[in-house]
Amino acid sequence: xxxxxxxxxxxxxxxxxxxxxxxxxxxxxxxxxxxxxxxxxxxxxxxxxxxxxxxxxxxxxxxxxxxxxxxxxxxxxxxxxxxxxxxxxxxxxxxxxxxxxxxxxxxxxxxxxxxxxxxxxxxxxxxxxxxxxxxxxxxxxxxxxxxxxxxx
Amino acid sequence: xxxxxxxxxxxxxxxxxxxxxxxxxxxxxxxxxxxxxxxxxxxxxxxxxxxxxxxxxxxxxxxxxxxxxxxxxxxxxxxxxxxxxxxxxxxxxxxxxxxxxxxxxxxxxxxxxxxxx
Numbered sequence: 419x420x421x422x423x424x425x426x427x428x429x430x431x432x433x434x435x436x437x438x439x440x441x442x443x444x445x446x447x448x449x450x451x452x453x454x455x456x457x458x459x460x461x462x463x464x465x466x467x468x469x470x471x472x473x474x475x476x477x478x479x480x481x482x483x484x485x486x487x488x489x490x491x492x493x494x495x496x497x498x499x500x501x502x503x504x505x506x507x508x509x510x511x512x513x514x515x516x517x518x519x520x521x522x523x524x525x526x527x528x529x530x531x532x533x534x535x536x537x538x539x540x541x542x543x544x545x546x547x548x549x550x551x552x553x554x555x556x557x558x559x560x561x562x563x564x565x566x567x568x569x570x
Numbered sequence: 571x572x573x574x575x576x577x578x579x580x581x582x583x584x585x586x587x588x589x590x591x592x593x594x595x596x597x598x599x600x601x602x603x604x605x606x607x608x609x610x611x612x613x614x615x616x617x618x619x620x621x622x623x624x625x626x627x628x629x630x631x632x633x634x635x636x637x638x639x640x641x642x643x644x645x646x647x648x649x650x651x652x653x654x655x656x657x658x659x660x661x662x663x664x665x666x667x668x669x670x671x672x673x674x675x676x677x678x679x680x681x682x683x684x685x686x687x
Contacts, residue, residue, distance in 0.1 A: 437597075
């Protein structure tokens with residue numbers, strides 16, 4: 419079951435809040451302290467991307483973050499509500515026949531940030547799924563967790 | 571924590587360098603402020619920049635995009651953009667994106683200011 423669910427309006431200033439909440443819940447779920455920086459960065463990238471998609475497509479609904487504590491893992495799902503965006507994301511994530519990622523030198527400001535964000539997520543997180551849907555896209559990430567190691 | 575920025579000019583063996591000291595978090599919300607600062611410096615004729623990231627607590631791909639944008643701008647004027655960073659958590663982001671090959675990364679401001687172009 420979902421441990422914590424967070425909805426926030428697609429504003430850049432709320433991404434920091436999502437990072438802080440995700441890191442706090444991950445710590446409680448028993449995610450290793452050494453990995454918390456990665457959780458913070460990955461969830462920030464996923465949320466920044468969702469905020470950018472909502473804003474550039476004029477979507478006014480909130481971005482959804484679902485933090486789930488499982489028996490031996492901790493997962494985060496970040497959902498956007500931009501139809502077809504997930505398809506582009508799946509492309510960039512290396513699905514066969516996808517467009518090639520732009521070389522680093524081509525990244526400038528807004529251009530290519532979407533791809534760079536996903537590149538960071540893929541570099542950081544071993545277990546990532548990017549899915550597409552009529553109602554929007556979802557990035558699901560999970561990390562090993564040992565709840566028994568958490569005191570209190 | 572919000573982003574803090576301060577700039578100063580430091581003379582080096584190869585000419586003046588503009589050191590931009592960045593503190594706090596560089597993310598989707600704060601990165602535009604850093605972008606404005608870099609654009610302003612280049613527009614004012616500062617083409618040799620050293621971005622001191624020792625006070626940075628958090629950096630994401632939006633911040634990386636701004637630094638790459640800054641690099642492109644100074645290169646258009648045959649300038650340079652060097653980074654100062656010793657923090658493993660920040661260096662890791664440059665490593666996984668392959669940007670360690672794009673930016674010269676130094677361990678101190680002195681070293682960056684003294685570096686030959």
